[in-house]
Amino acid sequence: MDAIDLSLVDLLRGNARLSYAELARQVGLSAPAVHERVGKLEAAGVIRAYRAEVEPERIGLNVTALISVVEDSGADTDDVLEAFRAIPEIESCYFMAGVESFLLKVRVGTIAELERLIVRLNRTPGVASTRTSIALSTKWENRPQPVVPSS
Amino acid sequence: MDAIDLSLVDLLRGNARLSYAELARQVGLSAPAVHERVGKLEAAGVIRAYRAEVEPERIGLNVTALISVVEDSGADTDDVLEAFRAIPEIESCYFMAGVESFLLKVRVGTIAELERLIVRLNRTPGVASTRTSIALSTKWENRPQPVVPSS
DNA sequence: AGGCTGAGGTCGATGGCGTCCACGGACTGT
């Protein structure tokens, strides 16, 4: 994990579809060398996935909400997590400090679906209560901050 | 924006580095056809970017926090937004319903940096107060939910 | 009805790319 690896990570966070040849030009190595480096970064779990970022409204996900969840005292956190994992609408799940153990970012098509989702969450064993905040708009999301000051 | 486009979007949300040839096989079209379709999806803004998803701790971003921001009464929301946009540590920015106008997801290297960031946020014109919740761990993030029931 | 037009597909060709392999130089420990 040297400076070149960090540059590669930065480049791929900016554009995951860069060719190995292009990456090679940017970091000043040969294509096979960056191929091997990127492969190792993937194997080591530094790079977890390559994802296309899509405007959610364009694929029918018109409602974004953030839901804080308070666990029952004595609830098994792992069980709750497993139940959450099975709900595809939960795009992100953070385990938080504070009374509200979880913060969930969810996306659904309509407010009616959000209502059903909240009901479902409140019914899952181990959750005591939820608190939902609706996002009126997403200004930006997952903007990669550069790790290397100037590559 | 037909069923094939949705399949392409789903496939690329799952793996942004799929080749056009592979996409073509999956959707049953020729490579040039999917090339053109994907190009149009990008041009139309449906696909905004391709990003490598990186484990934040591996690149020195050890602290994740969510910060709710209350605006000053009479503050210009656009000015506040512009100030936020200039802060690279703010990875996501949602405009929320409720008293707290903004929710920011931030990532920094250390708690000390988080403290400096919070001070900076409180000093920016237009913000009345902030409320910070620290994420102890990220269970998952930006998991793509399938749009097409079963491609 | 017939033909024009445009959208969106296939096919074929070609140049570049991904990927495998053999080889070579620097660093390290003995």
Next chain:
DNA sequence: ACAGTCCGTGGACGCCATCGACCTCAGCCT
């Protein structure tokens, strides 16, 4: 000094990206 290891380069070969030519079909105008 020497062998081993790591990490790179360069060459080779097959696949892929991408362009142009052509095909098909639907909609529409005359």
